[in-house]
Amino acid sequence: MPTSSSGRRIGVRVLRLKLRRDMRRQRSQFLAIGVTIFLGVVLFGASYDAYRNLDASYQRAFTEYRFANLTITGGDTGTIAAKARVADGVEAVEARTQADLPFQTGDTKLLGRVVGLPVAGQPAVNRVDVEAGDYLSPGRPDGVLVEQHTAEHFDLSPGDSLTVLDQSGAPHRVTSVGTAASVEYFWPARSRQQVITSPDDFGVLFAPEETARELAGVGGPNQVVVYYDGGRENAALTERLTRDAGRAGAADVMTRARQPSNSALQEDVSGFEELAIMFPLLFLTAAALATAVLMRRLVDAQRPTIGMLRAAGFSRGQLLRHYLGFGLVAGGLGGLVGGVVGLLLAGQVTDVYTGELSIPVTVTELRPATLVTGIAFGIVTGLIAAGLPAWGASKVPPAEAMRSFGPASGGSISLFERILPPLKRLPARWRMTLRSFGRNRRRTFSTALGVVLALVLILVSWGMVDTVQTLVNQQFDEIERQDAELYYQAAIGPADLDAVRGTDGVARAEPALNAEVTLSAGGRRYQTSLVGLRRDTQMHEFLLAGGGTTTLPAQGLLTGEALDSELGVSVGDTVRVTAPGAGSGREETVRDFVSEPLGTLAYTALDNAAPFAPAAGAEGNANSALVRFEPGADRDEMRRRLSSLPGVAAYEDSQAIKTAVDQYLGLFYAFVGVMLVFGGAMAFALIFNSMSSSISERRVEMATLRASGAPAPMLARLVRAENLINVAIGIVPGLIVGYAAAAGFMASFGSDQFNFDLQMRGSTLVLSAVAIVIVALISQIPGLRALRRINVATIIRERSG
Amino acid sequence: MVDMVPRMVGNDAERLAIRTRGLTKTYGEGAAEVRAVRGVDLEIEAGSFVVMLGPSGSGKTTLLNLIAGIEPPSAGEIRVDGVDLAGLDEEQRTRFRRNSVGLIFQFFNLIPTLTGSENVELIAELTGGGERASEMVGRVGLAERGDHFPAQLSGGEQQRIAVARALAGAPHLLLGDEPTGALDLDTGRKVLALLREVAVERDQTVVLVTHNAVIARMADRVLGMRDGRIVSDELNPEPVDADQLEW
Structure with a gap:
């Protein structure tokens, strides 16, 4: 190329023109790359900004409502x-004043909580947001604000009445004056042990402080x-x-960090943050791979052109910049459009999220830094991916590039044939397919890695749903084996249990004791529930953390495994158990750790728990009855019958919590659906580009076979089989890596509130693999069409010089 | 399957391998229209060895492609091996090529992931004659080298494998597009000699396209092409052996 400045300008202009035309020629492939980068940047922009918005919404709500x-x-x-x-x-x-008191609305008796608020105006700490009706007033001592989840579930409006049982069990009629959202109950957790509750089983009322004291029986x-x-x-x-x-x-x-509602939501937000980084990285990696495959093919195909350009005087730097331009354009456009769309979507995602959780404060900010970061991600991805092929192009010696055609590479017997020698007897066309698989190792690796990345995306998302569903089923079917628990205001006696057992539809009933206790050891304290059960209980399965099951010991405790980290105790260590009204408490030995998905509770024999009971009674101071129904019993009818028994203050249906979990999972299902689509799109882009490169690389071979009379459908079958082998090779490691990533992600949620070790159904793995195969088949359609349209004469003519 | 293809009947079918009337091939439309082959009338007898000569762009490769059934003509008639190619669709032309034509290319066009023998086997299988593959490889003198991959073979060996591949389907017609174009003199001679031998052995019609006039000396008949037309058609009463060629 001429060295004068005008010559240089012309050279640059010509290269730009070539760049535009090359991109136009391979527009489908560049579109696939651009779309993958776009999706990665959209996902980053939408999820990262949504995470920031969500965090900001919480922080503003904390300030606005002066969260303690x-x-x-x-x-x-x-x-x-x-x-x-x-x-x-x-x-x-x-x-x-705060007291856990049962209340009744309609026929439903539930475990309630009454929280006192000043009638003169909002409290100085933990203010509430009155969404309907009015705030409490001095003239209405019976007026209460109903927490929004409870009000919504029972359709309670201002003016509706409820009955609260006071500490002694006496009923008090209160009237709703309004509906309120509270920063303490954005997520309606009862305690760190009962993070997931059903609105049928747990509700909150905000009452005038004096009324709350009166109901709680405290001065x-x-x-x-x-x-x-x-x-x-x-x-x-x-x-x-x-x-x-x-x-x-x-x-x-x-x-504040350990407050049950906030703690649960923060787990969610930090999970969101992890996904906001992890998932976009998967996309951008996939896009980088697809770009690298395409660029490598482009550079290989253009070796004679590159040689000519080098011979004509274009410098290595100019050619390097020229080929980097492909990555820059694809990355820049994908990043720019993705950044803008991500920015717009972030607000929508935030609105959906805060709306679903009924959080009264929604902060939606436009963050230019996220937009710039997203665009930068796109550009950097494109440049990195185009970098190596571009560097390769710049190093092509002119003489070598301009040499004539010849076989691109040596062949060899495929790994499959070496492992399974009978494969050598396959028809030659199938041997060709087996060997084509490993022909371009970079492309094979890229496709397989794309499949791995897509499976990671899918399995991490699907793993969350599987885990929650499986563990909730485990908690409420395998571990807690009762159908319902009846809470009594006072300690129960034999007559109470007889009445339960005599109720139609009841198969079995056992006494149980629930006491709020504090466990302490080594200067650390942990508040939890002590559950006393019969040693031969059939209502609870104790699954050991190390595997297997055990029964309740006569002395000592079984506790959730998180006590290890909470108090630093091991099996055999002692902890001090204290409870209000139980004096200085008692030392108990931790006999074993149990593995339970929800909460970290302490279990002991009923007699052993008796000293910690809130009230004394004949049945080992038990204050609840665990009930199992006869098969086929109508659960609504059982709720009605058992709730109406004398002394029953609240009724908890174990299946209601499962139903509630299913409702909470609604958002998860939507999320998994979106991720499946995104994962599919990512796999599509990679396989499509890989396949296009594969066909492009072998167009002369295909044309030769077509010229020799090979029918197009046969060639399509061979190419399809080759690609499916390639995809199948990625599926096994994809399932392994995806499983490991899902396990790691779920482990990040581990706390004393949740013990969500990954539980993935076999069907999830199978369906994910099938989904990838379907995507692979679909992504081949354009390539196979191109194969059918291959112009044999033109290709042969090109080769004929 | 090839039975569906209409065939010539009577003396024509026995005597002529190729017959064209007003054969025309155009590409593009309007101002961009290119007439690569312009009304070619041609008859080639079965069993003859024909060389088509002409400069680049003269239309010889296009004519070869039309004879092979790779492309349909834009106008005119073309009957090859008794088959009316102008009336065939893509699928029928594919079947025709599979059963009647063997193709040899300048750059061999072997599948690099298959050994020499497997390249031949691949095409032989198409016509249900997989067992012919080793015979063909032996026939081209590469029985010992057949299990080598193309990258491990010399240019001449690769082209001999390409010849074996062209023969694998037992075609009546062998078509070569610059088959010695990528070979040195000595190797080119050997390949041409081989082509001549097998054609005689099997009573096959051979049509070679080249711009190398020297090769014409070994042909029974030499056709000259220019601007899409046959401008000369000469019989060679004394074709020489390939080893007498010099270029």
Whole structure:
């Protein structure tokens, strides 16, 4: 090329023209790459910004509703509140009453919670958002605000009545004055042990503080909630207030991070954050592979042209930049369009999410940094992918590139034939197919890796649904074997159990004791529920963390395995068990860890649990009855019959929670559906490009076979088989890597609230593999069409010089 | 399957391998129209060895493709091996090529992932004559080298394999497009000698397209092409052996 500046300009212009025309010629392949980059950047923009929006929505809600940084339960609340008020860094303190009391709406008796609020106005901490009706007023001591999930489920409007059973079991009629959303119950968790609840079993009422005290049977507040300056976390302040609370006899001190609703939602948000990075990376990797395959093919096909350009004086740098231009254009366009669409989608995703969880504050911000990052991701992906082929192009010696045609590479017996020698007796056309599979190792690797990436995307998404469904079934079918649990206001006696057993449809009933306790060891405390059961109970299966099952020991505890990390105890260690009204408590030995998906509870023999019971009674101080129905019993009818038995304060249907979980999973199903489509699109783009390159690389061979009388359908079958072998090679590692990624992802949710070890159904693996094969078959259609249209004469003429 | 293809009957079918009348092939339309073959009338007897000569762009490869049934004509008649090619659709022409034509290309066009023998076997299988493959490889003198892949064979060996491949379907007609174009003199001679031998042995009609006038000396008949037309048609009363050729 001339070295003058005008010559250089002309050269650059010509190369640009060539770039445009090359891209136009291979527009389908470039479109596939652009779309994959677009999807990756869209996914990044939409999910990352949605995650940021969601986090911002929560943070703003925390500030707006002054979500407590610390919640202290029990002890001398007056002293605790007084000390907190004067502590540096504390903005507001509220002392209130909170009590778990059953209430009834219609025929449904459920485990309720009453939370006291000041009637003069919103509390200084943990304000509520009144969505319908009015806030509490001094003139309405019986007026309550119904928490939004409860109000929605039971269709409760201002003016509707409910009956709350007070501490002594006496009924009190209250009236809804409004519906409220509370930052403490965005996710309606009852406790860290009962994160997943059914609105049929758990509901919250906000009552005037005086009314709450009256219902709880306490003379003063039993809980202190503290809001730090600006709502900002302050570890030193938390430590100090926790120490003060301990001295004042507090039973439990809970930080904002461990608050059950917030903790559950934060798990969700952090999972969202992981996906917002992981999934786009999968797409961009796939796009990079597809780009590299296409570029490699382009450079190989253009070797004579490159040689001519080099011979004409174009520098290596110019050719390098020219071929990098393909990656730059595909990446830049995919990144730009993806970034903008992602930005727009982020707001929609945030709205759907906050709407589904009924979060009253939705923050939707436009973040230019995300847009720029998305575009940069696209460009960098394109440049990296085009880099190696472009570098290869720039190094082509002119003489070599301009040499005549010849076989591109040497052949060899395929691995399949070496492993399985009888394959050597296959017809020659099938041997050709087997050997074509490993002919271009980069392309084979790229296709297989694309399949692996697509399967990772699909299995991580599907694994979440499988795990939640399987473990919820395990929790409520295999571990908790009762159909329902009846909660009594007082300790139950033989007559209560007889009445249950005598009810039509009841197959079996057992007493159980539920007590709120604090376990402590080595200076660490953990608040949980102690469950007392008969040693020969048939209502609970104790699955050991190490595998196998066990029965309740006469002495000591079985606890959830998360106690290990919560208290740093091992099997054989002792923990101190304390409960309100049970004095200084008692030392108990941890006999074994049980593996349970939901919550970290402590189990012991009924007699052993008796000292911790809230009330004394004849049946080992039991305060609930576990009931199993006869086969075919009508569950609604059983709820009605058993709820109406004397003394029954609340009724919990174990299947109702499963139903609730199914409802929560609605969003998951939509998410998995979207991921399946995205994964399919990604696999499509890769296989399509790989196949196009494969056909393009062998067009002369195909034309020769067609000229020799090979029918097009036969060639299509061979090419299809070759691609399917390639895809099948990717499926096995894809299933393994996808499974491992899903397991790693689910493990990140592990806490004392959830123990979601990956549970993946065999059918999920099979269906995912089948989905990939279907996508592979579909993605071959354009290539096979091109094969059918192959112009034998033109190709032969080209080869004839 | 080939029975569906209409055949010539009577003396014509016995005597003529190829017969064209007003054979025309055009590409493109309007101002971009290119007439590659212009009204060619041609008759080639069965068993003859014909060389078509002409410069680049003269239409010889297009005419060869029309004879092979690779392309349909735009106008005119063409009967090859008794078959009216102008009346065949793509599928029928494919069947025709499979059963009646053996093709040899300048750059051999072997499948690089199949050994020499397997390349022959691949085509032999198409006509249900897989067992003929080793015979053909032996016939071209590569019985010892047949299990080598194309990249392990010399250019001449590759072209001999290509000849064996062309013979694998037991065609009546062998068509070669610059079959020695990528070979050195000595190797080219050997390939041409081989072609001549097998054609005589099997009573096959051979049509070679080339721009190398020297090759014409071994032909029974030499056709000259220019601008899509046959401009000369000469019989060679004394064809020489391939080893007497020099270029």
